Amino acid sequence: MQSSPGGNPVSAGERFQMRMWWVVSFVCLLLSGCVTNSEEGQFPASTPGHTPDLPFALPSTVSRDEFESNIYAFLNNFQYRELGWAKDKRVRDTGPFLDGTYYGTHPAVRVYYSPAVIEWLKGGRVGDIPDGAVIVKEQYNPPSARYDGLTESQLPAPGDWTVMVRDHRGSRDGWFWVYFEPGQAIDNNDPPFSYPNSGFGEYCLRCHSSADEQHTFVDLSNIEGFPGLPLVYADDGSWKNQPGGDFDDDQHPNGRALPPGQLRELKEFLAQAQAAGVESLPGVTTDTVVASALSPTQFLSSDQCLSCHSGDSSAFGPNMFFEPENIDVSPFGEWSWSMMGLSGRDPIFYAQLDSEMALHDHDGELTPAEIQDTCLSCHGVMGQRQFHIDHPGELFTQDKVTITDPSSPFATDAALARDGVSCTVCHQIEDNRNVPLQQIQTGRFQVTPLGPDGTMTLQGPFSSPTGFPMFNALGTLPVQSDFISTSRLCASCHTVFLPVLDENNNIIDHVYEQSTYLEHVNSRYRDGSPTQVTCQQCHMPDSFPGKPSPLAFKIANVEDQSYPETTNREPDADIEVAIRPGYRRHTLLGINQFALEMFNQFPDLLGVTDVNFMSGATNGLTQAILYSNDLARNQSAGLELLGVARAGSTLYATVRVTNLTGHRFPSGVGFRRAFLELVVRDGAGDIVFSSGSTNSDGEIVDQNGDVLPTEFFEVDPATGQQRFQPHHERITRDDQVQIFEELVKGPDGRFTTSFLSILTHVKDNRLLPIGWTLAGPPGFEPEFAEATAPKGNAANDPDFTDGTGSDDVEYEVALPPGSSGPYTVSARMYYQAIPPYYLADRFGDANGSGTRRLKFLVDNLDVARTNFPTWKLLVDEGSQTVVGSR
Numbered sequence: 001m002q003s004s005p006g007g008n009p010v011s012a013g014e015r016f017q018m019r020m021w022w023v024v025s026f027v028c029l030l031l032s033g034c035v036t037n038s039e040e041g042q043f044p045a046s047t048p049g050h051t052p053d054l055p056f057a058l059p060s061t062v063s064r065d066e067f068e069s070n071i072y073a074f075l076n077n078f079q080y081r082e083l084g085w086a087k088d089k090r091v092r093d094t095g096p097f098l099d100g101t102y103y104g105t106h107p108a109v110r111v112y113y114s115p116a117v118i119e120w121l122k123g124g125r126v127g128d129i130p131d132g133a134v135i136v137k138e139q140y141n142p143p144s145a146r147y148d149g150l151t152e153s154q155l156p157a158p159g160d161w162t163v164m165v166r167d168h169r170g171s172r173d174g175w176f177w178v179y180f181e182p183g184q185a186i187d188n189n190d191p192p193f194s195y196p197n198s199g200f201g202e203y204c205l206r207c208h209s210s211a212d213e214q215h216t217f218v219d220l221s222n223i224e225g226f227p228g229l230p231l232v233y234a235d236d237g238s239w240k241n242q243p244g245g246d247f248d249d250d251q252h253p254n255g256r257a258l259p260p261g262q263l264r265e266l267k268e269f270l271a272q273a274q275a276a277g278v279e280s281l282p283g284v285t286t287d288t289v290v291a292s293a294l295s296p297t298q299f300l301s302s303d304q305c306l307s308c309h310s311g312d313s314s315a316f317g318p319n320m321f322f323e324p325e326n327i328d329v330s331p332f333g334e335w336s337w338s339m340m341g342l343s344g345r346d347p348i349f350y351a352q353l354d355s356e357m358a359l360h361d362h363d364g365e366l367t368p369a370e371i372q373d374t375c376l377s378c379h380g381v382m383g384q385r386q387f388h389i390d391h392p393g394e395l396f397t398q399d400k401v402t403i404t405d406p407s408s409p410f411a412t413d414a415a416l417a418r419d420g421v422s423c424t425v426c427h428q429i430e431d432n433r434n435v436p437l438q439q440i441q442t443g444r445f446q447v448t449p450l451g452p453d454g455t456m457t458l459q460g461p462f463s464s465p466t467g468f469p470m471f472n473a474l475g476t477l478p479v480q481s482d483f484i485s486t487s488r489l490c491a492s493c494h495t496v497f498l499p500v501l502d503e504n505n506n507i508i509d510h511v512y513e514q515s516t517y518l519e520h521v522n523s524r525y526r527d528g529s530p531t532q533v534t535c536q537q538c539h540m541p542d543s544f545p546g547k548p549s550p551l552a553f554k555i556a557n558v559e560d561q562s563y564p565e566t567t568n569r570e571p572d573a574d575i576e577v578a579i580r581p582g583y584r585r586h587t588l589l590g591i592n593q594f595a596l597e598m599f600n601q602f603p604d605l606l607g608v609t610d611v612n613f614m615s616g617a618t619n620g621l622t623q624a625i626l627y628s629n630d631l632a633r634n635q636s637a638g639l640e641l642l643g644v645a646r647a648g649s650t651l652y653a654t655v656r657v658t659n660l661t662g663h664r665f666p667s668g669v670g671f672r673r674a675f676l677e678l679v680v681r682d683g684a685g686d687i688v689f690s691s692g693s694t695n696s697d698g699e700i701v702d703q704n705g706d707v708l709p710t711e712f713f714e715v716d717p718a719t720g721q722q723r724f725q726p727h728h729e730r731i732t733r734d735d736q737v738q739i740f741e742e743l744v745k746g747p748d749g750r751f752t753t754s755f756l757s758i759l760t761h762v763k764d765n766r767l768l769p770i771g772w773t774l775a776g777p778p779g780f781e782p783e784f785a786e787a788t789a790p791k792g793n794a795a796n797d798p799d800f801t802d803g804t805g806s807d808d809v810e811y812e813v814a815l816p817p818g819s820s821g822p823y824t825v826s827a828r829m830y831y832q833a834i835p836p837y838y839l840a841d842r843f844g845d846a847n848g849s850g851t852r853r854l855k856f857l858v859d860n861l862d863v864a865r866t867n868f869p870t871w872k873l874l875v876d877e878g879s880q881t882v883v884g885s886r
Contacts, residue, residue, distance in 0.1 A: 080114075091144045233565075341588070676692050
């Protein structure tokens with residue numbers, strides 16, 4: 001407990017209330033422009049008269065390997081006993097044992113306390129525990145009644161230990177947390193990327209952040225030689241009827257090793273990748289940036305949020321977790337497998353960046369370093385921004401992203417960059433609804449500055465959020481914000497305005513490379529419209545198939561009044577987390593299953609793990625793919641077959657496709673495409689006409705199976721121009737295909753997929769959203785209207801531009817002589833996130849590490865196991881039969 005300026009003790013709860021008052025004051029200061037930069041945090045010195053109790057170096061001063069070696073030996077050899085440290089009066093429970101289930105926060109424990117901890121307790125739990133103080137929990141199979149009457153020599157050895165080592169310099173909470181069981185290996189960052197058994201900012205804070213002081217519940221009443229008795233919990237004796245054996249305390253749901261066979265296969269696979277010149281990305285366990293009181297960072301890594309914002313499958317749940325399906329629908333659980341969560345590891349992005357570097361490899365008005373810095377301002381946003389804070393005037397480049405050496409001055413920036421568009425990005429974005437879009441586009445949003453003491457303010461949608469646990473654990477304050485539920489939150493990153501570079505890297509123009517937010521504004525779904533549908537309503541649903549809707553959960557799992565009684569816990573009013581109806585899942589998905597499957601089939605190469613560290617769920621990515629496929633089949637575009645008829649030797653059909661999204665379809669990066677396949681079969685089942693069919697590589701072919709010359713923009717010898725598929729209103733031949741896409745040319749007059757070479761729009765017939773108009777809504781600026789308008793001959797197609805979000809394509813098929821009916825007409829709409837021509841550009845433009853990685857993934861991806869077995873994803877389909885013969 002600290003003291004107020006007047007000398008009166010101030011509790012942790014009071015300090016939290018003081019911070020809440022500060023937030024209000026700070027907002028006022030921001031408005032008046034009087035806030036200065038915060039100074040480096042200060043630490044209280046160790047309690048006078050005490051030296052550290054730890055007989056080896058503090059964890060913040062040595063490598064994790066060295067400290068784990070020391071602490072594991074310390075525990076294995078029971079050195080804390082030899083040192084005569086004070087201990088609990090007996091093995092005690094941490095919760096009741098009822099009906100065969102143990103409801104403890106730990107197994108049965110006997111705790112040892114270093115001298116500095118005892119002195120702090122004797123002083124009334126006031127002030128800071130000095131560095132080097134240690135709390136050792138010996139853990140035993142519960143309940144404690146098993147050990148009643150046993151002497152010290154009869155007591156079995158602990159099954160495992162959990163340890164707290166005081167070290168202010170390692171993290172804001174000031175503890176290094178350790179879990180250890182006999183035979184446990186030193187932590188590593190190798191596949192399968194198991195959650196570390198020790199470290200700063202560990203998951204232990206889920207519960208310990210509810211302690212009223214110093215993140216510990218320890219009390220003198222538990223300890224030998226002091227008055228009082230430990231708390232006693234209900235025990236119905238049901239354990240006596242259970243089979244013997246070790247208790248699974250579920251301390252580390254992700255504590256697993258690969259079986260020997262899988263380990264051998266993994267090593268062989270990684271050796272194959274290495275032989276192909278493919279570099280693996282660092283494991284997700286290296287993406288850690290903890291809250292620091294010494295030098296607070298503007299951003300934290302997502303593993304600092306997972307403790308409380310993952311699903312709870314424990315005896316205190318389930319919460320944000322569906323049983324018996326074992327599906328984690330928590331913020332961390334689903335965000336992890338979104339392309340936002342994976343953006344810092346996206347293999348398609350890094351191959352694109354390689355191409356941009358190869359195409360623009362010299363200094364001009366824009367340098368290669370500036371290009372990398374710009375691209376990473378979205379895909380590695382936290383690292384890029386933190387780098388700019390820490391290294392003003394310098395540029396964040398790709399080579400820094402893979403740094404894992406903790407001693408590197410760029411280690412923090414690298415870890416944050418790999419963590420993608422993470423929690424402390426979106427939840428810190430300042431309300432910019434009154435700021436011109438041009439000021440924030442291309443990811444130039446502003447975040448709320450840290451407070452003078454390093455406090456981070458995080459926005460959420462719910463009123464009166466419970467703040468004490470977050471502040472106590474991380475120095476973060478949750479506040480309610482209406483802005484975070486608006487589409488404008490997404491505007492900055494989903495409106496991308498880029499320069500156009502010539503061959504000398506000089507800027508010759510600017511263009512909207514992506515305009516998803518603008519497309520949404522120019523639709524019936526825009527914010528403020530009577531038919532408003534926000535981005536969040538589609539991409540963060542409040543429902544789950546087969547479950548009550550809307551979803552209602554506690555937004556966080558912390559130790560609150562639903563846990564067993566304990567000592568020295570903050571009052572319930574400060575830690576109770578309410579059940580909130582209208583909980584929105586953090587799915588944040590589109591239909592880019594092509595990238596998701598790369599992570600699914602090659603997690604070790606891309607540095608991810610399929611195990612959720614807290615809930616133990618292993619199907620998060622599988623669920624993401626299932627949900628993405630539902631989006632594709634039910635929420636992207638609809639297809640209808642109209643007017644199917646035969647007149648003599650000619651068959652007629654009209655295919656109508658309608659956009660079901662709130663923006664163009666496809667949207668985002670311009671190389672994504674959707675296309676129509678129409679196949680006519682005769683009465684014998686033979687194909688008599690096809691348009692839009694593909695081979696096994698997803699390349700569009702004619703009826704004979706030959707790849708169309710338009711697929712790779714081959715030059716027409718007659719005209720000298722590259723061939724492409726225009727927007728079609730009527731199709732009569734098998735080499736005509738309706739492809740909904742954006743096609744652009746660069747300064748050299750050739751088609752390009754370079755984001756920095758978009759000089760001329762040749763075609764943009766991506767399906768417009770319902771409610772689109774040429775001028776846009778009132779106040780829509782001309783440049784925005786231009787960015788959302790169709791290009792090429794689609795602009796003159798009346799049924800394409802009528803605001804219905806649909807397009808009609810007429811097919812006129814000449815039936816071959818000798819064929820007979822009944823004829824079956826089948827129409828399908830397919831989607832490709834990475835069309836063949838796009839991959840050809842990537843593999844032809846560059847040979848950097850990102851390109852080699854993507855090439856290896858594409859060459860080895862087992863598409864037979866996916867929803868796109870021929871490199872195309874089905875969106876919708878329909879068929880009709882025409883009776884008759886000729």
